[in-house]
Amino acid sequence: MATANFGLSMALIVPMAYSLALRVDRLAPGREETLGYILGFGSVLALVSGPVVGTLSDRTRSRLGRRTPYLIGGAALGLAAVLVMAWAPNVVVLGLGWGLASLGWGTALGALLNVKADRVPHRLRGKVAGLTGFTMQIAPVVGVLMVGAVSGSGLLVFLLPGVVGAVLLVPFLLFAREPDGRSRAVPDRLGAAGLLRSYLFSPRAHPDFAWNWLGRFAFFFGQSSSTTYLTFLIAQRLEMPLADVAGIVAITGGISIVTTTAASLGGGFLSDRLGRRRPFVFAGAAIFAAGGLVLAFAGTLPVLLAGSALTTLGISLFTAVDQAIVMDVLPERETAAGRHMAINAFSQKVPGALAPLAAPALLAIGGGTEANYTALYAASALLALLGGSLVLWRVREVGRDNSWQPVATAPPPRRTFPSAASTRPEDQ
Known part of the structure; x- marks a missing residue:
């Protein structure tokens, strides 16, 4: 895969x-x-x-x-x-x-x-x-x-x-x-109304999916705002022509390979090992926010590189582990997983389209001749932290009993009949 x-x-x-x-x-x-x-x-x-x-x-x-x-x-x-x-x-x-x-x-x-x-x-x-x-x-x-x-x-x-x-x-x-999928139950006829409903889901019926969607939206809004303007930030802070920034961007790309490897693989493996995902997602958002604040006030190349490294580390950790949460809280897994995975993608793609349009308002704060990247990156940090906080405090860990408490690492006791209180099938 x-x-x-x-x-x-x-x-x-x-x-x-x-x-x-x-x-x-x-x-x-x-x-x-x-x-x-x-x-x-x-x-x-x-x-x-x-x-x-x-x-x-x-x-x-x-x-x-x-x-x-x-x-x-x-x-x-x-x-x-x-x-x-x-x-x-x-x-x-x-x-x-x-x-x-x-x-x-x-x-x-x-x-x-x-x-x-x-x-x-x-x-x-x-x-x-x-x-x-x-x-x-x-x-x-x-x-x-x-x-x-x-x-x-x-x-x-x-x-x-x-x-x-x-x-x-x-x-x-x-x-x-x-x-072979031919033995599966044949669904009802799909009409125009059914296609329109494919874009919607019920937050009331699926609150964990909804809160995670909202947390992802906030995080990726902040992330998209900052990464879009990184090249311009470097040029402004180092007082160099935009064309000369390519070498520095290449360095940040090399650093991102290291941080991506560590965060994606390490975070994913540890979240399975410990049976907890939300703390890793919040940690990714917090690390990104720290990097955003470093970039907001950076004035030298080493500080800019450090801020960039922190943001890529946070993005990779958040993205990898939250993808596992998406699969944990996915509604109607047996019958409508594809539709809900596509709806989940909106939480990343829509901010990616809207954030660059909203960024100029932050860049114009102060009315000076130079763009206000301090305001942009500080706002990005706050949005990312908000997204991680929503996942940490509003999304339930999925495991033994779907409780709001962290999941125990021991396997759940075997049930002889399905629990009427459970809304999500066990798939340990």
Whole structure:
């Protein structure tokens, strides 16, 4: 699963981070804003389609299972879109190609997340979430280095990440096959109203999922606000041209590999070992907040690097362990896991779109000639801390009895009949 996640993440993220920028520069030189329009179109398409595809996946009854058809179909669409982007004669066709690519690779990644929710038992969720979180962070770094070596080829900068994604998916399809899904109960007919309901859930019926969603929204709003402007912050504080910041950004990228490895793998494994997840999520938010405050007042390169290291450490720890919490509190796991995983994705994707739009208001505080990055990064720190606090104090640990208290590490006593008070099935 981690290998497949690595490949699909590379196929989706590398074009956003590198390949599309090269193609836009060739088709529309000097029009950098075009890249934003293309990326925005793909993001909206993937966001809107997520719950619908998740609902259809939940209802699929096939010999290959519920998720495998979407893994195969998504990867096939992504590969086809690679050729559209590579040979696009203008930016309109390029945008359409990226829309297809984001829909295809996004569908495949979503299906892989659904497999994780379906099949990973509670005792392993932290480890698996840590491994997949780690591979998702590392894949773009490896992918950009790979396509950077063939940057002169308009075809290979798109084709290589896509081929790697498809090839690394094959072992998962061969050796982790889903059971035949044709014997599952056939759901009721899905109409237009059912599709509209796929975007909604009941916070009253599923409070843990709702509070965790809100905590994630606050955290990722703060995270998106800060990471978007890191390059500009470094240039302002060190009083250097923006073009000269690339070397420092590369250093921060190298540091992030170390922090991501430590936080994703260490946090995921420890949360399983100790049977507690909320403290790790709060710790990730607190570490990010500390890094944000360091960046808010940093004036030298060592302090900037330290702040960046703390923020990436916090992001990785929060993301890895909270993904395990998502699987713990997922509503209607047996019948609607795909739909709710897509709804959960809104808690990260919507802040990623809104935060850069809200940031200018904070940057303008004080009315000076320079952007107020102190206000921006301080606000980001507070939002992240709020998100971690919501998860810590409002989301129940899931384990022996779904109580509000930390989960004991000893296995639960065997029950001879299901508890009427339990709203979530035991899957230890």
